Amino acid sequence: MNPEAPSLIFNIMRFATHDGPGIRTTIFFKGCPLACTWCHNPESQSFRPDILYFPDRCRHCGDCVAACPEHAIEERGGVLYTAGTCRRCGHCLDFCMAEARQMAGRPYTAAELLREVERDLIFFEESGGGVTLSGGEPLSRPRFVSALLLGCRERGIATAIETCGFAHPDVFLQVAPLAGLVLFDLKLMDPVKHQRHTGVANHTILRNLKALAGLRHPIKVRIPVVPGVNDSARDVDEFAAFLAPLGAPVELLPYHAIGAEKYRRLHRIYELKDTPEPSAADLAQFRGRLAHAGVNVTLRGST
Ligand code: SF4
Ligand code: SF4
Structure with a gap:
């Protein structure tokens, strides 16, 4: 695919603070090969523009x-x-x-996006921040994303990429390390549950994460904690068995039902509408079980 061709972007968020160090400008690509049942950005999933009502x-x-x-x-x-x-x-x-x-969803060229992020250079310099590519799944547009990451590098802008890891292994290992930090969203270890809740199997995802960790590239693994989906003792033990040997830091992201209204705007059913947010006690238990197994784990919003 021609890197000069525009890519659909559904949001550019300035002054973001959760998608890497310092103050970030986060670029959200539209289109994702997964469709997670808890996704709080359902407008990110389709590779076409969406009409919101x-x-x-x-x-x-x-x-x-x-x-x-x-x-x-x-x-x-x-x-x-x-x-x-x-x-x-x-x-x-x-x-x-x-x-x-x-x-x-609005089409942008890589050159247009670089002009957008250059406006925030002063904030990046003062805060140690930079640009984060998110989505959707940015690696669905590998040549475009490569051009964007290299363009940032030429301008001295630090980068991070948030990915679900579902990409051809050759593409993944070629493109993801162009970002200074890889925020790797790991959803579930059980392949059957992964298929059920995301629409795809997780073999390629796990293989890619393992290979990236083997390169000693800076990674932060992020796990959404979704009650009834991936928070059983067995789920946590499976995460621990896979993650402890990798040595990458892990951040737990508590599930929020903030996306429910967006499904209504798209005339879509929100499957998890009755799912409660995890309690502080449940999150502490999840975190403690991982830490006990030797995983370097933090919980978003706590120390
Ligand atoms: S609904 Fe709106 S966007 Fe869709 S075809 Fe009609 S005018 Fe165009
Ligand atoms: S969406 Fe509602 S307010 Fe807007 S033009 Fe249509 S009918 Fe009128």
Whole structure:
């Protein structure tokens, strides 16, 4: 794929503090080969732009319905639905004065993104921060991401990449180490549960993480702690058995239901809507079990 071709980006977040050291500018790529049941950014999953509908802002004026050249918008029971015939032209957005319709995903070239991040150089220098590539899955666009990481390097900007590790091993080992730090999101060890909750098997993911650790490249493994999905004693022991020999630091990310509303905007069902957030006691137990097995583990939000 041509690295000069634009890539779909669904957000550029400035002043981020959780995606690596210091103050970060985090670039969110649109499109992911996984579809985790707990994903709090469902608009990141499709490789196409998405139309988001905010029912609480809608005044039901009908202007978007009349404006759509594809007749793709239909009102049912006081809610607007967008049909599969929508070609993401964005025409209806121009007619919605209430901003109840928005497009997730805008194409950027690598050169445009480099211009965006250069604006934040002063914050990176003062805080020891830099740029983080996130998603979606940035490694789904390996040549584009390589160009971006090398462009940052030329400008003296530190980089991190957040990845689920699901990429061809050759691509993974060629591109991921171009970032100064790899934030590796590890979801589940059990291959059957991994398939069930992410849509893909985890053999390649585990192989890639092991190979990267073997290169002694800076890695932080991040585990989302999702009650009822990956927090049983058996799950934790499987994480420990795999991670302890790797020696990479691990951060636990407590599950939050903050994405539930986004599923509604996309007219999608949120499968984990009844899943509670993990209690402090459960998180302490998860962390303690890993630490006891020799894993260097921290919990986001605590010391
Ligand atoms: S993006 Fe275009 S095709 Fe889709 S609903 Fe809006 S106007 Fe219709
Ligand atoms: S134009 Fe906006 S406010 Fe009017 S019906 Fe469409 S979404 Fe609702």
